[in-house]
Amino acid sequence: MRNPETTMAGKPKLHYFNGRGRMESIRWLLASAGVEFEEKFINTPEDLDKLKNDGSLMFQQVPMVEIDGMKLVQTRAILNYIATKYNLYGKDIKERALIDMYTEGIVDLNEMIMVLPLCPPDQKDAKITLIRERTTDRYLPVFEKVLKSHGQDYLVGNKLSRADIHLVELLYYVEELDSSLLANFPLLKALKTRVSNLPTVKKFLQPGSPRKPPLDEKSLEQAKKIFRIN
Amino acid sequence: MLEAHHLLREEELESLSMAGKPKLHYFNGRGRMESIRWLLAAAGVEFEEELFETREEFEKLIQGGTLMYEQVPMVEIDGMNLVETRAILRYLAAKYNLYGRNIQEQAWIDMYVEGLKDLSDMIMFFPLSLPGEKEMNLEYILERATTKFFPVYEKALRDHGQDFLVGNRLSWADIQLLEVILMAEECKPSVLTGFPLLQEFKARISYIPTIQKFLQPGSQRKPPLDESSIESVKNIFKFERGMFLKNMSTIVAEY
Numbered sequence: 483m484r485n486p487e488t489t490m491a492g493k494p495k496l497h498y499f500n501g502r503g504r505m506e507s508i509r510w511l512l513a514s515a516g517v518e519f520e521e522k523f524i525n526t527p528e529d530l531d532k533l534k535n536d537g538s539l540m541f542q543q544v545p546m547v548e549i550d551g552m553k554l555v556q557t558r559a560i561l562n563y564i565a566t567k568y569n570l571y572g573k574d575i576k577e578r579a580l581i582d583m584y585t586e587g588i589v590d591l592n593e594m595i596m597v598l599p600l601c602p603p604d605q606k607d608a609k610i611t612l613i614r615e616r617t618t619d620r621y622l623p624v625f626e627k628v629l630k631s632h633g634q635d636y637l638v639g640n641k642l643s644r645a646d647i648h649l650v651e652l653l654y655y656v657e658e659l660d661s662s663l664l665a666n667f668p669l670l671k672a673l674k675t676r677v678s679n680l681p682t683v684k685k686f687l688q689p690g691s692p693r694k695p696p697l698d699e700k701s702l703e704q705a706k707k708i709f710r711i712n
Numbered sequence: 713m714l715e716a717h718h719l720l721r722e723e724e725l726e727s728l729s730m731a732g733k734p735k736l737h738y739f740n741g742r743g744r745m746e747s748i749r750w751l752l753a754a755a756g757v758e759f760e761e762e763l764f765e766t767r768e769e770f771e772k773l774i775q776g777g778t779l780m781y782e783q784v785p786m787v788e789i790d791g792m793n794l795v796e797t798r799a800i801l802r803y804l805a806a807k808y809n810l811y812g813r814n815i816q817e818q819a820w821i822d823m824y825v826e827g828l829k830d831l832s833d834m835i836m837f838f839p840l841s842l843p844g845e846k847e848m849n850l851e852y853i854l855e856r857a858t859t860k861f862f863p864v865y866e867k868a869l870r871d872h873g874q875d876f877l878v879g880n881r882l883s884w885a886d887i888q889l890l891e892v893i894l895m896a897e898e899c900k901p902s903v904l905t906g907f908p909l910l911q912e913f914k915a916r917i918s919y920i921p922t923i924q925k926f927l928q929p930g931s932q933r934k935p936p937l938d939e940s941s942i943e944s945v946k947n948i949f950k951f952e953r954g955m956f957l958k959n960m961s962t963i964v965a966e967y
Binding site: 540541542550552554555556557558559562563566567575576578579582583585586587590620621624 | 780781782790792794795796797798799802803806807815816818819822823826827830860861864
């Protein structure tokens with residue numbers, strides 16, 4: 483009789499709560515690379531405690547991804563591994579440096595958007611104003627300029643890389659915040675369309691995929707409970 | 713005449729070798745550039761520094777157009793103006809063979825390095841604590857260091873019994889760990905009590921010639937922020953005190 487564990491053994495297994503958070507960019511990257519994965523959701527504080535007590539979490543934190551016999555933690559370590567494994571990290575260290583520079587900028591802006599729900603209500607407006615400013619003045623112009631400078635379809639090396647995937651993910655979040663923020667970035671809009679039409683990405687963008695929706699009040703409360711954030 | 717000729721050759725040689733050296737752009741302090749100085753020094757790579765001291769000088773650098781996101785650190789190397797600390801560190805680690813021999817070793821190094829960053833960020837922002845919160849923040853840092861972070865590295869060394877964290881040879885992870893151990897000891901000299909393998913590790917890695925050289929007075933290693941340099945940093949980067957708590961909320965959000 484086939485043991486269901488062994489058939490599943492090949493797929494990466496993601497440990498996180500049932501929401502975007504820091505795991506979402508990992509889901510995007512795996513999905514875009516056409517890699518099927520499983521998810522084990524942390525639904526209660528006790529679920530997280532169990533993972534900690536198992537010794538599965540090097541720094542007692544998630545995200546954690548079981549892949550190739552390892553229990554990877556630290557979002558960047560996980561993303562680096564996946565990008566390298568699936569050839570989404572450029573062809574040499576110089577391309578990798580460009581990809582890293584773009585990715586870190588993207589992550590910085592994404593982080594600001596991601597932690598917005600945790601912002602105290604009296605500071606929220608100021609935070610949103612800052613995010614808008616950073617989006618249109620600091621970050622998006624950089625990537626628009628890169629695409630304009632070489633006229634190619636992708637940010638680095640004329641080939642899809644993790645930088646394109648992270649950027650397109652970010653553009654979706656920017657759009658969720660305010661679609662007019664993308665108005666002056668035609669090349670970025672074109673990149674978003676182009677990448678969204680890739681078969682693997684298209685599939686991920688469809689309902690029923692592992693892609694997670696924005697945090698609503700209820701899921702925010704649950705996440706705070708699980709991670710014991712006040 | 714022979715002397716003049718000799719001098720000219722030396723100048724020529726000097727300018728040629730200068731062209732090869734990485735050039736670091738930052739303020740005259742540790743901050744986010746210190747890990748980069750450590751890595752270069754450990755790899756035995758000579759580097760130059762252009763250190764700004766005022767807001768005006770920093771703005772001049774921004775206007776020069778070499779800072780992708782108008783932020784530092786920035787390192788000129790191999791024809792590129794690299795920004796983003798992690799991008800710079802990864803490039804250097806890969807270039808100088810300090811990033812493991814395969815994708816698994818790279819993953820272990822990444823995990824160890826990323827884990828340390830949370831602790832080193834806390835220590836880095838500590839001088840910007842509000843005066844009334846200094847003691848509380850220091851206690852917090854030491855508690856985290858000794859219960860969350862150091863045990864991981866002590867265990868790693870114990871489990872494989874090797875001299876280095878990954879792949880039985882020196883990597884970026886070892887250099888980063890030494891840097892953070894020394895920073896933690898500046899907070900509390902006895903912080904490694906209870907971590908015998910980390911104590912041995914510290915001695916062993918410090919003894920590596922390139923690192924030993926960097927640890928000596930007169931090297932490009934920077935001292936911790938003192939009260940007078942805090943004012944200067946605040947003005948250059950427009951920080952406020954209480955940055956520790958603000959930064960802490962980001963760390964807490966690594967969930």
